[in-house]
Amino acid sequence: MAATIDLENADEKQLLQSRLCDLPLRIENTWLKEVIDRLYAELEARGLSFKPPCYLGDEWFSPEGVPVIALPFYLAHPKLVQLERKMIGEAEGENRDEAMRLLRHECGHAFVHAFKLTARKTWREVFGHPRKPFSDYYRYQPYSKSYVRNLKDFYAQSHPEEDFAETFAVWLNPDQNWRELYADWPALRKLEYIESLVPALGDKTVKVKRSQYFFHISSLKKKLENHYRQKRRLYIEHEPDFFDEDLKLVFPLTETKARTAAGRFLSANRKELEESVGRYTGEKKVMIRNLFNRLKKRCDTLGLCVENANSAKALMAFTAYLTSLVSNHRYTNRYKPAK
Known part of the structure; x- marks a missing residue:
């Protein structure tokens, strides 16, 4: 049996070699208990007795068909939040506002699971x-x-069940007046549907067996190293350096003094680039601009430059590159073909 790791004194290497089940983590006596209690208070304020059990798992989720909520293990200790940020680039739910948004969302899934709502015609x-x-x-x-x-x-x-979970989260949030905020939106019908469920389901509760706490951290035998290796494969297109090698080919290193920062060069040609790529791909301008801004920011970070004498060639190369990325994403939902 593996020894429980000392989180306070463990270094990164020791953490990565540890199994999730050996991490001494609990929800009690952490800030997570406070946000969960807040969730329960919000449910009660909306007229619901339903209070889904919460536990630590490997990510945010509510298991299919089970009215429970799993919270990611890393949120239970600052050192693990720091590791998550380093390995993934962010620690989803690390601040209270984001955690509440995610909790309300997962509670929506748990609510569906508790009362088998997806089977209803309405x-x-x-x-x-x-x-x-x-x-x-x-x-x-x-x-x-x-x-x-x-x-x-x-x-x-993204999906009808995610639509419900998001709608439930907005309906539950006491900081939003959803009737006013969505007054002239077709989405109002969805919010009113959830409101209509309260009279019949408000006083109902559901019992859950401990054995239904699927992927509870105590059952996860994989090492953190393997956990992050698997997770990073899913997030690779979101990592800051994902486009670096391509951008270095588009804007190769130059020693000439007659040069312009690539980021400034792109900003000067942004309108022409967006119109050209939009014309060839049929993609919406907002999508193109978001990607353009991401690439420009990376050029600034890398300190890439354009030789003034080759500016036309550089513009053509970047236009072709941006067009290929947008086209791939439009038809495959990935910027590059999967390897």
């Missing part, structure tokens, strides 16, 4: 068919008023 009429395939990648309409906005990346548009 649920499907409002949100769509729950058997629509899930995908980590989806195309969204950034200006659509048919969906509420809670988590980033317009997550409500």
Whole structure:
């Protein structure tokens, strides 16, 4: 049996060689207990007796068909939050506001699981068919008023069940007047549907067996090193250096003094680039601009430059590169073909 690791004194190497189940973590006596209690108070304020049990797992989720919520283990200790940031680039839910948004969202899933709502005809009429395939990648309409906005990346548009969870989160949030905020939106119908469920389900509770706490941290035998290796494969396109090697080819190192910073060069040609790429790909300008800004920022970080004598060639090369990225993402939901 492996010894429990001393989190206070362990270095990064020791942490990565530790199994998740050997981490001495609990929700009690941490700030997570406070946000969970706040969630329960919000449910009660909305007229619901439902209080889904919460436990530590390897990520944010509510297991299919089970009215419980798993919170990512790293949030239970500052040193693990720091490691998560280093390995992934962010620690999702590390501040209270974001944690509450995520908790309300997962509570929406747990609510569906508790009362088998997706089997109802009215649920499907409002949100769509729950058997629509899930995908980590989806195309969204950034200006659509048919969906509420809670988590980033317009997550409500990814799947009918995510739409419900996001709508539930907005409905539950006491800091938002959803009737006023979504007064002239088609999404209001979804919020009113959730409100209509309260009279029948308000006083109902659900019992959950401990054996249904799937992927509880105590059952996870994998080492953190393997956990992060798997997770980084999923997040690779979001890592800051994902485009670095390509950008260095587009803007190769130059010793000439007659040069311009690549970021400044791109800013000067932004309008022409966006119009050209939009014309060839049919993609929305907001999508192109978001990617353009990400690439420009990376050029600034890398200190890339353009030879003034080759500016036309550089503009052509970058236009081709940006067009290929946008086209790939439009049709495959990935910037580059998977290796």
